[in-house]
Amino acid sequence: MLEVRFHGRGGQGAVTAANLLAGAALRDGKKGVQAFPHFGGERRGAPVASFVRIADDEVRLRSRVYHPDIVVVMDRQTLESTDVTAGVKEGGIIIINSRKKPTDFDFSDRFRVAVVDAAGISISRNLLVSGIPALNTPMLGAVARMTEDVSLESIMEVIRQQWKGKIGEANAEAAKEAYEKTEVNR
Template structure:
């Protein structure tokens, strides 16, 4: 994004088990490393079930954040499961000129709303499988999808995302996740 407002609000859509809540937490951890003073990450407040649509949220600001309410008008929407867009209106409330990051092998132009919003696509599922990021046979796409975010949000760097990942998962698992994030960064396509 070009000139970023002081407060950035991000909404993650995924399915229970894909790592949306972890993605939000890792993102704000990285944002703090990059000098953003105020950060918050939280799940949708309720019961979570594996496979069901879930939401997670992140706030990133230059200042301490006093907001404690939910996010209604995100600047960025991150979709961890493209299929969810058939049943959930992920664009609901997205700010004018906002950005949507989609886990998809398609290109931004393939999405009709790409003339209205900034669209970024990356095949996070493919990257997760390639890097053997599987839990119970299901690809966990949180690390690769995070790699796409520095492409659309200047105030978070790939380096900090890698550091946050390595802190969360030690040893080989951390390295695999960090590599997946880096590959995703390089493979993300953005249409502004």
């Protein structure tokens, strides 16, 4: 079973990202998929977390994810206020929206670290929601790059289903660009 934790701020789409990731895994034939937010005070700007479980068979767990295989950091400011490595399994992967190098992060000696400039990709494609760059769709491209449990093709398809027409297509392309531009320390 693959367990994923997303860190973001309210309005950045961490909850939608979790739902789309689980939906893509379902499309790839995984029977056990589950997505849920951390049910705290969800409001624009507040730190939020969301979770995904992906398995071949029914997921029976109903508790939160405490030991993720993958952590996705949508908002780099989260790194200053939250220990994003908390509970991450050995050999776990931390994917960060950042222009830095993977080795710039002090935990890169303990974990695989992947970086992608999701904000830059969104801004260059004019993918803005209320003036804020959409981070969830490019970050999903990076997740597809880092795990074999979900394909880029399915990520792009669930994005197109979520937002019909041009916007969906542009977001799907952003995911693809992020997939290609994701850098890893090892």
